[in-house]
Amino acid sequence: MAWSDLPIDLLCCISSHLSIVDLVRLSVVCTSWSFTLDNYALLGFQCRPSPWLLLSNDVGEASDTLTFHELTIEGEEPVISFHHRFSSIGSHTYCRRFFGSNDGWLVTLDKTNLQPRLFNPVTKAEISLPSLLSLIESQYTPDSSIRRYFNEILVDFTTNDFFDIFFHKIIVSSKDSSRTIVVIFGIRKVIALARSENLTWVLGPKLSPYNMEDDEEFEDVFYHEQNQRFYAITNFSMVLAFDLNGQNVELICPNMPNSYYRTRNFNYIYYIAVLSGTLLRIERVIDITLDSHHNARTIAIFVFKFVPAVATTSSSSYSQWIPVNELGQYSLFVGCNQTFSLHHTVATGIKPNCIYFADYSSNMFPGYVDCDVGLFDVYNDRIQYILHPHSRTNWHPSIWFTPSIS
Numbered sequence: 001m002a003w004s005d006l007p008i009d010l011l012c013c014i015s016s017h018l019s020i021v022d023l024v025r026l027s028v029v030c031t032s033w034s035f036t037l038d039n040y041a042l043l044g045f046q047c048r049p050s051p052w053l054l055l056s057n058d059v060g061e062a063s064d065t066l067t068f069h070e071l072t073i074e075g076e077e078p079v080i081s082f083h084h085r086f087s088s089i090g091s092h093t094y095c096r097r098f099f100g101s102n103d104g105w106l107v108t109l110d111k112t113n114l115q116p117r118l119f120n121p122v123t124k125a126e127i128s129l130p131s132l133l134s135l136i137e138s139q140y141t142p143d144s145s146i147r148r149y150f151n152e153i154l155v156d157f158t159t160n161d162f163f164d165i166f167f168h169k170i171i172v173s174s175k176d177s178s179r180t181i182v183v184i185f186g187i188r189k190v191i192a193l194a195r196s197e198n199l200t201w202v203l204g205p206k207l208s209p210y211n212m213e214d215d216e217e218f219e220d221v222f223y224h225e226q227n228q229r230f231y232a233i234t235n236f237s238m239v240l241a242f243d244l245n246g247q248n249v250e251l252i253c254p255n256m257p258n259s260y261y262r263t264r265n266f267n268y269i270y271y272i273a274v275l276s277g278t279l280l281r282i283e284r285v286i287d288i289t290l291d292s293h294h295n296a297r298t299i300a301i302f303v304f305k306f307v308p309a310v311a312t313t314s315s316s317s318y319s320q321w322i323p324v325n326e327l328g329q330y331s332l333f334v335g336c337n338q339t340f341s342l343h344h345t346v347a348t349g350i351k352p353n354c355i356y357f358a359d360y361s362s363n364m365f366p367g368y369v370d371c372d373v374g375l376f377d378v379y380n381d382r383i384q385y386i387l388h389p390h391s392r393t394n395w396h397p398s399i400w401f402t403p404s405i406s
Contacts, residue, residue, distance in 0.1 A: 050349045051333060051342060053080055053358065053373065053386075054098065054106075054399040064090030066121055068401065071356075071386075072349040078356075078375055078386050084403075086121045097163070098396055099170045100337020104404020107170045111163045116170060116181070122403050129181055130194040132167065134201055148187060164396075171221045171230070171338050173244060180244040182221050182230060189217035191232060193246045204246045210238060211255055222339055224274045233272035237281060237321075239306075252279070253306065253319060265289045267296075269360050271334045275341055279306035281321055282334055282355060286372070298383065301355050301376035303327070325378055327353045333400040335359060340402065353379045359397035373398055 052068035065087045069080035092108065099107040105118040107129075114132040119125075141147050145156040157165075168189055173180040179196045182204065191204030207216055211234070221232045232240050236255035242248060271282040285300040304321035330341045331350050335358030344352035355376040374385035387398075 050347050050403075051356070052084065052401045052403055054100075054401050056396050056398070064088055064093055066093060068121075068403075070349065071347075073351060078351060078384060080386060089121065089124065092117075092119050092121075092124070092126060097167070098399055099167075100335065100399040100401055101170070101172050102338050102340050102402065103174075104402060105172070106399075106401065107172065109163070109167060109170070111160055114163065118172065120404065123405055127196075129196060130199045130201060132183065132185070132201065135183070135185055135192055136166075169220065169336065169338075171223060173223045173228075173230075174225065180230075182223075184218050184221060189219065191218055191221065191246075193244075195244075202246060205232070205240050205242050205249045207234065207238070210240070210251050211236070216255060219269065220271045220339065222272045222274060226274075226277070231272050231274065231279065233270050233281065235268070235270060237270060237283075239272060239279070239281075253321070267360075271332075271339055273332055273334075273339045273341065275330055275332070276328055280304065280324070280332075281306065282332065284334070284357060284360070286360060296370040297372050297385070298357055298360075298374065298376075301357070301378075301383070303355065303378055325381070327378055329353065331356060331375075333358075335400055336397045337400045340400070342402070351375065351377065353377065356400065358400050371398065 051071050053071065054066065054068050065085060066089065068084040068086075070082040070084065072079060072081045074081075095112055096108040096110050099109065101107045101118065104120055104122065105127075106121065107116055108119050109116045109132070114136070116129040116132060118127040118129065141156055145158055146162040147154060147156050148162070166185055166187070168184040170184075171182040173182075181194050181196065183192050183201075184190070185192065190206075192201045193204050194201045207218075216234050216236050216238065218232050219235050221230055223230050229241050229243055231252070232242070234255060237253065238255035239252040241250045241252050265288065267286040267288055269284040269286065271284070273280045273282065281304045283302040283304070284298055285302075286296055287299045288296045303324050305324050307320050307322055309319040327341075329345070329352040330343050331347075331352060331354040332339060332341050333356045337358065342350060344350050350356070355378060356374075357376065358373050359371060371387055373387040374383055376383050
C-alpha cells in the first residue's frame with residue numbers, strides 16, 4: 001500500500017499524536033494527506049494545544065523570523081523547551097509590532113500605515129483589519145517627530161517609538177467574519193471599537209459618568225463569547241460591560257481606588273477574565289524599586305471573583321470581590337496578549353490553578369524591555385519565574401500565544 005493510500009481512520013490515529021506544527025508538515029506530503037488538514041474539524045482530530053511564548057528576536061537575528069518557545073513541566077518546575085522557528089515571513093513581520101490574540105492568531109500592527117492584521121504563523125494566513133490611522137491626532141515637528149503631551153510635559157517622539165507606546169492592547173471578539181475589534185490606545189488609555197466589515201473606528205464607553213479619579217484609565221478588556229459582551233477594567237478596578245457595538249454599557253463594579261496603585265516602588269496591573277461563568281479580577285504587583293529598575297519583576301498576584309449584588313433585609317444591596325485560591329484546574333495567561341484560559345488536561349505542558357504572566361507594558365519604551373515571565377501558583381500562593389528577570393534592548397514584549405491551524 002502506498003503512503004498516499006493510508007485509510008482515513010489510520011491518519012486520524014496518527015494525527016491525534018502530532019503537534020500542530022507536525023500536522024502542517026504531514027499535510028504537505030501528498031494530496032490525500034493534505035485532506036487531513038483541510039478537514040481537521042470534520043474528521044474530529046484531537047490536537048492538544050500547548051501555549052507558546054513569543055520572544056523578541058536576539059540581536060542580529062533575521063527580522064523575517066519569529067521564534068516561539070513551548071511550555072512544559074520538568075518535575076515541578078515550568079520551563080520553556082521546544083523552539084518553533086518560522087522564517088522567511090518578512091512580508092508578514094517587517095516593521096510590525098505584535099499583540100497576542102486567541103484562537104491561533106497574532107495581531108500585527110504595521111507601524112508605517114497603522115494597518116492591523118490577523119496573522120497565523122503556522123498556516124501563514126492573514127486577514128486585514130480596519131486601519132487605526134483615524135485614531136491619531138498629533139502635531140508633527142519639522143523633523144517628522146510626533147509631539148504630544150506626556151505627563152503634562154510636551155515630548156517629541158520618533159514615529160516608531162510613538163506608535164509602540166500609543167497602542168496598548170488589541171482584543172478580537174472571535175475568528176469569524178463578523179468579529180469586533182477593540183483597541184486600548186492613547187497616552188490616557190481609552191477604548192475604540194470597529195467591526196471587521198466596517199472601516200470606521202468609533203470611541204467606546206467613556207469613564208466620565210462613573211469615575212471619580214482624574215487619572216483613571218482602561219487597563220484590560222476581555223471578550224465573553226457566551227453572552228457576546230466585552231468586560232473592561234480600569235486601573236482603579238472599575239468594571240464596565242458593553243456589547244459588540246460598544247452600546248448597552250453596564251457598570252458592573254464601581255472603582256475602588258488603591259492607595260498603593262502606582263508608587264515609587266510598585267506598579268499594580270489589573271486584568272479581567274471570565275472563567276466558567278465567573279468574573280475574575282487579577283491584580284499583579286510589580287517591583288520597580290530604583291535599585292532594581294532594570295530588573296522589574298512580578299512579586300505577587302491576587303485573584304478575586306465577583307459576587308453580584310444581593311438584596312439584604314434592609315432592602316439595600318451590595319456586590320463584592322472575594323479572594324479565590326482555586327481555578328477549577330484551569331490556568332490563565334496574562335500580559336500584553338489577549339487573556340485566555342486552558343485546562344491542564346487539554347494543555348498537558350502547563351500546571352493547573354496558575355496565573356501565567358508575561359512582560360507588562362506600563363512604563364515600557366521601545367529599546368528597553370523588562371523581561372518578566374513566570375507563573376503564580378494560586379493554590380500554593382507561590383511565584384515561579386520561567387525566565388530570570390532581566391532587561392533587554394530588543395523590542396517587543398513577550399506574548400503568550402496558542403497555535404492553531406484554523
